[in-house]
Amino acid sequence: MVEINCDGSLKGNPGVAGLGATCRNHTGDFLLVIWRKIGVNKNYLAECLAIVESAEVAVQRNWKKVWFEWDSATTIVAFGTGNMPWSLKNKWHKCKNFFSQCILSSILHSLRGCIDMITEDLFLHEGKPPWIYKWEVAHITYLDLIEFTKVSAYDWWDFRRPT
Numbered sequence: 001m002v003e004i005n006c007d008g009s010l011k012g013n014p015g016v017a018g019l020g021a022t023c024r025n026h027t028g029d030f031l032l033v034i035w036r037k038i039g040v041n042k043n044y045l046a047e048c049l050a051i052v053e054s055a056e057v058a059v060q061r062n063w064k065k066v067w068f069e070w071d072s073a074t075t076i077v078a079f080g081t082g083n084m085p086w087s088l089k090n091k092w093h094k095c096k097n098f099f100s101q102c103i104l105s106s107i108l109h110s111l112r113g114c115i116d117m118i119t120e121d122l123f124l125h126e127g128k129p130p131w132i133y134k135w136e137v138a139h140i141t142y143l144d145l146i147e148f149t150k151v152s153a154y155d156w157w158d159f160r161r162p163t
Contacts, residue, residue, distance in 0.1 A: 001026055001065040001101065006054045008038075008046025017041035019050035023058075032057070045085060047075045052088045055095035067103040076106045 003024045010017035020035035034057060038049055051068060058066050070076065078084045084092060096102055 001067055001103075002031065002058065002063045003067045003069065004054045004058065005069045005107075006050040007070055008041075008043065008048070008050045010041060010043055010046055014040055014042045017043075017046040019046055019053060021050060021054040021057075023054070023063075032061075044072075044074065047072045048078070048084050048088055051075065051079060052084075052091050052095070055092065059095050059098045064099055065101040066099055067105065069105050069107050071107055073106050076104055080104055 003026075004021050005024075006019070006021035008017060008019045017038045017040065018035060019038055021033070022030060023032040023034070024030055034054060036053075038046060041049075047070065051070065054068065055066070068079075075084075079092065082089070082093075
């Protein structure tokens with residue numbers, strides 16, 4: 001299963017927006033980091049675009065089992081019920097029908113260190129950000145993940161690993 005953490009970010013609402021995603025395998029190794037500017041947009045649409053564009057990349061890479069995580073409860077309800085923006089519905093349904101397993105979940109905003117760095121730094125860097133090498137190193141433990149495990153109602157790492 002590929003875990004895809006996605007997020008939209010903007011300066012103002014509406015404002016200059018970007019989207020980003022990190023894709024990791026079942027052992028936590030980074031497979032791909034995606035980011036791009038999407039012009040002036042509203043927050044909700046930026047969040048929705050991040051999910052749909054991440055799903056399209058997953059289809060292109062033939063990832064059949066995916067787990068989308070993001071920090072917007074409103075967006076997760078919209079995608080779970082099919083009530084997302086009409087302009088994205090067709091793309092989402094095509095992607096969703098491709099997947100053999102698709103999990104949608106929401107996580108605490110404070111845990112989104114990697115993806116928030118992508119979307120917030122998006123406005124400052126063209127091309128590959130200079131700090132991306134840190135994410136290409138496998139098996140690094142991040143402080144946010146340690147804190148999450150301490151406050152979580154379940155063991156987050158066990159939940160992520162296949163049995």
